[in-house]
Amino acid sequence: MSEMREDPRFPGALIHASSYVDEGAIIGRGTKVWHFCHVLAGTVIGEDCSIGQNVMIGPRVKVGNGCKIQNNVSLYDGVELADDVFCGPSCVFTNVNNPRANVSRKDEFRTTPIGRGASIGANATIVCGHALGEYCFIGAGSVVTKDVPAFALMVGNPARRMGWVSRAGERLGSELVCPRSGERYHQAASGLLQLV
Numbered sequence: 062m063s064e065m066r067e068d069p070r071f072p073g074a075l076i077h078a079s080s081y082v083d084e085g086a087i088i089g090r091g092t093k094v095w096h097f098c099h100v101l102a103g104t105v106i107g108e109d110c111s112i113g114q115n116v117m118i119g120p121r122v123k124v125g126n127g128c129k130i131q132n133n134v135s136l137y138d139g140v141e142l143a144d145d146v147f148c149g150p151s152c153v154f155t156n157v158n159n160p161r162a163n164v165s166r167k168d169e170f171r172t173t174p175i176g177r178g179a180s181i182g183a184n185a186t187i188v189c190g191h192a193l194g195e196y197c198f199i200g201a202g203s204v205v206t207k208d209v210p211a212f213a214l215m216v217g218n219p220a221r222r223m224g225w226v227s228r229a230g231e232r233l234g235s236e237l238v239c240p241r242s243g244e245r246y247h248q249a250a251s252g253l254l255q256l257v
Contacts, residue, residue, distance in 0.1 A: 149183035
């Protein structure tokens with residue numbers, strides 16, 4: 062017998078019996094919340110998301126539609142995921158730049174917006190206050206310490222742009238054509254990549 066259950070507060074969503082969803086949270090239709098998760102008050106999770114085992118979200122976090130949040134991820138106050146974001150296993154988000162156990166800095170939380178279709182690899186760290194552009198790809202284990210442009214492939218510590226990726230997640234060659242979809246891209250005078 063499955064321990065995935067419907068909760069009358071969230072029609073069409075399934076929540077594992079071992080997970081907790083606080084009053085004041087919103088979970089969209091088609092979303093699945095797996096084992097040992099905690100969704101805190103004020104959090105809004107969109108439709109058709111997959112929330113993996115041992116995930117903590119909130120308070121007041123926004124998760125768009127179609128997101129996949131893999132095991133052992135914590136999304137803290139200030140993190141905002143657009144639609145179709147992938148968060149790999151054990152990736153890390155911060156929300157304060159200079160934390161101290163004995164100093165309250167809740168009024169210093171920084172916003173970290175993650176653009177539509179972005180992918181964050183396993184064990185990557187996103188330092189708070191930096192925006193990740195749409196469809197960017199953060200390599201596993203990378204540490205993001207600055208804003209990331211749309212379609213950028215970022216690798217290393219600190220993460221540096223190593224190339225461009227398409228909306229399908231394929232690395233783009235010099236012709237800037239996606240080998241999977243055939244979509245064409247153009248590098249603007251600003252140096253940023255745009256879909257043609």
